[in-house]
Amino acid sequence: MEQIILDILEELRAGRNVDDRTLLKMGHAAARRSGSDKRAFAKRRLLPFYQQVKSGDRARWESWGVTPELEKQLLAVLRMKPRRSASGVATITVITKPWPCGGDCLFCPNDIRMPKSYLHNEPACERAEQNWFDPYLQVTSRLTALNQMGHAIDKIELIVLGGTWSDYPRGYQVWFIAELFRALNEFEPAVDGACASAARSPDDGPPLALARSSAEERGELYRKLGFPQDGSQFGRAAEDLQRQLDEHACSYNQAFSEHYGVGSPWRAVAAEQVATFDELERLQRENETARCRVVGLVVETRPDAINPASLTTIRRLGCTKVQMGIQSLDQTVLDANDRGIEVSQIERAFELLRVFGFKIHAHAMVNLLGSTPERDKMDYLRLVRGLPFQPDEIKLYPCALIEGARLQERFEAGEWAPYSEEELLDILVSDVAATPPFCRISRMIRDFSSHDIVAGNKKPNLRQLVENRLRSQDDVRGVQEIRFREVATGNVSVEGLRMEVVEYETSNTRERFLQWVAPENRIAGFLRLSLPDEGYVRALAASVEAAPEAAASGFAGGPAPIAIGEAMIREVHVYGMATQLGAGGTSAQHLGLGRRLVERASEIAREAGYSRLNVISAVGTREYYRHLGFIDCGLYQQKELS
Template identity: 50%
Template sequence: MEEALLEIIAALDEGETVDAVWLDKLVRRYNRAAHDGTRQVAKRRLLPYYLRVRSEEPERWAAWNVAPETDAALVRLLQAKPRRTASGVATITVLTKPWPCSGSCVFCPSDIRMPKSYLSDEPACQRAERCWFDPYLQVTARLRALTDMGHVTDKVELIVLGGTWSDYPEAYQRWFIGELFRALNASDEERARTAAERRAWHETQGLPRERNELAEAAADIQQRINAGELTYNEAWGIVYGDRTLCGHDSAALSHPEILTEDRRADRGLPLRNDGERDLSWDALFALHRANEGAAKRVVGLVVETRPDLVTEQSCRTLRALGCTKVQIGIQSLNDDLLAANGRAITSARIAQAMALLRRYGFKNHIHFMVNLLGATPEGDLADYRRLITDPAFLPDEVKLYPCCLVESAHLTDCFEAGRWRPYTEEELVGVLVADVLATPPWTRISRMIRDISATDILAGNKKTNLRQIVEAAVEEAGEPIREIRSREISVEGAEVENLALETIVYQTATTEEHFLQWVTPAGKIAGFCRLSLPDWAAVEQCPDAPEAPHLPEDACGLPVPGEAMIREVHVYGKVAALHTTGEGTQHLGLGRKLVEEACTQARAAGYAALNVISAVGTRAYYRSLGFEDAGPYQKRPLS
């Protein structure tokens, strides 16, 4: 390994053309020389080895005599999956533990090893299960993996998945978020030591984490779920639970096999986390303050929930936790389709949720599904048009993906009865192509498939490259794409002097939104700001804010009439470490100029102050721009 690295370093020093093809030839040459059929050298092992020597073996590192420019070029050459941080931040996805769900969607998977709607074969789920759903261990594992791939992890966006966040007890929410911050606040040495102690603790509890063992332990109960004998909540009560927690106590009482704690342990299912401890709000806020100056700062915190659980109180709680973006499963705006699919919500309630999220400054990330039970391609097209044109909605981001059939979903009965069929590929691609082309420039289509294994899908799209198929069809159509993800500058960067600052104004039901964007001559986007100018007369039509006695007084602040809100500032390009310039467009003043222009536009519109829904790790940055702490927000006077 060392010999191969030294050859790469020498080639870089001599100015040779060292690219992926050159590297592939070097790796094959070294492996052929081994003569034993083993792969002695691999790209995925070269970088972790190099980084370990650089950080842990100063004498050997000094002997290699690596110049700074060579070091940067080598890391860039060996970096795996460069798009992982192309959006400007390192994204870490974690999963909450299995928990009863208050919804009953017909298309939703019911894997008893996972939170509702997730499947144990999904990559993030596999990682969570290996970590016993311990948030500290999940963050530690992802940091290590991203670092080994050569990614900068100074700025982290935390994405918390697990079905419906607001269904979890508030004490669990505080503890879970606190552990995420605790892991990021720790030094590398402290994090490694604490993670080792936690793994040892979980192991002493006799809690397995190997997939085969877990699958065998859950097989009987999962078979009963798949057969329709048990709901997910009933099964949860049997396997893990206190009946009073499952939300369907009367149904659970009919199942005498609800387990005592000892019998649950006998099943070998580890998902009841006895390591949880109560964490007070004050203790969580202390972890927040520590993160403001930590080496790894939280620049975004995302949770997912349902529209019917978006309330004044839940918004205040989310803000106190440090949340900046909320994913909500809308799936459709057609009330008949929502009812047929067991959603138990209406488009009017969805509109109310969107208005509340904007009122509190959250970015909204909408889940929208094609091919639901009862849907048609024509109806899907009309449904999506309403989402992106009706002022009651107009999302910031969309997960636009097709419904597919998995064994544990109630949709299997509809499929077998001939009441639901998956769209043909031509129908599906046709709908998605039209949706992409219709999407406005302030909306980002984040993904088009769920990470569900093809082996779990009984019917429906199994192609993991569906987005590439859609993009190829869009390109063939020859029409311009305006949605954000297709325009991101990604890893290639842009010349700052060639960027132009544009503003797109659009009206929602309760705000005037100004989408400020840095664009290249070719229309690529290098950064943007979402400035929200509330129509306070419309905002006041939202339900009155109830008192929130469970929150500390300093966490209950809310922007008042006459104040505007920055909901998001984002600069794209390769991640630059904190306090450095980097190779892309980060740390070159683009974000600062966006904020100053937002202040100018808000002042011109007659607003007296500008709030920002800053992430915990960006508070210091906004203070440097003249913002002052104001409860869960930061505020800058505009007079």
């Protein structure tokens, strides 16, 4: 292993590129020299080896003559899956525990081992089940993996997926988020691949209390309570109920009551899964200066679950972005698929999310029962251009039939069929081409295995096929969608950047999308500025004050999210490979681009007649905005526009 590191360093000193193919050859050569299995010299083993030597055998490491600049190049070579942090942050997805669902959509999978709509063999779901859906354990295991792969873990975006967030009990919501922060605050990487949690004091309470225990103690607690210990045990425990679900002999909620009800270890541990806002806020304050800071927090919900009270709650939790299942804006299609949601509810949800400052991440599906390729194209145009909607980010999925979903009956009856690959590509290429410059399509497939898909797209590289077709067109520079344009892992020259302001109107705000554009229309950073309509803000304040849920929302700053005369920064994002906080570099993150975006946004808001500027900051970015002149103010940070 050492010889491979030395060979890499020699190549780098000579100014030669070391790619994955070169690494593979080095590993094979090392295996031949030692007569060992070539897997022992795989790329994923090199970085942990390097870290272990540097930490545990200093003299040996110093003999390699690794300068800071050389180490930077070496880590870039050894880093696994560099796009994981190419957007500027490291993302961790966690899954909430299974819970009854308020809907029963026709296309939705029914896996009793998971929250509704998720399958146990999706990557994030597998990790969640292995950790008994414990948020602390999920984060700790993921931080360890990211650290071993060479990714910076200082700036973390937490994505909380599962059932409809607002369906979970309030105490569980607060506990789940508190444990995410606790895990980040306590994490200490170790060179042997394990993790070391912060030491517990004698006053920390019972040694097996979930809110007070280390990762090892939590694992022991779940074992003592009789939880399944591996995937096969989880499968056997749910086998009979899953068969009934697949045969439509019972509903998901009925199966849930039996599987997770009285007498189950899940019910026994539920009493531990509660926390107070006081405890959460203490952990949030710690995270402001922690090594692993939360720079974004996302939860998932339905449009009909969004109201001022629910948004106030998730904002207090530290949430900055909301994922919301739209699926379609065609009421006929929604009804045919048993969504149980009115388009008017979707419109109101968008308006509320926007005025509260949240980034809006909409889920849309093509090929739903009752739709056609042309209707899908028209529906997408309404989503990205219609005044009430215009999301900031989209998951654009083709509908796929999963065994056990109620859609299977319609499939067998010939009432629904998947589009051909050519039809699907035509729709998605058209959709990407129609996407405005302020919108990012984050995904085009779900992480379903081909084994689980009865009918529908099974190609995991669907997005690549779409982008290849787009690039084959004459005017690829006309594609404005953010992900297609982002600089990702590339370096950025500040001299080649220009700031552009994209203006667009919504039903309750004027939006200004400020973007740093590099040559060839690449995007290096952006800011979302909302200028709320005065009449809308006044009407919302009156309705919120009159609503009974306002008093229960717990919003200490008053019943309305913002006041007249206040503009809102909903997001600031600068691209480039995530690096350690305070470290230098040549990525877009180290050029002061974010500060300059905020300065320009302040000027625009002031010129538009606003007297104050709010920012929906994440817990881990509060210090950054304080340095820019913002002060803590209720649910947001704010500065005067003098």
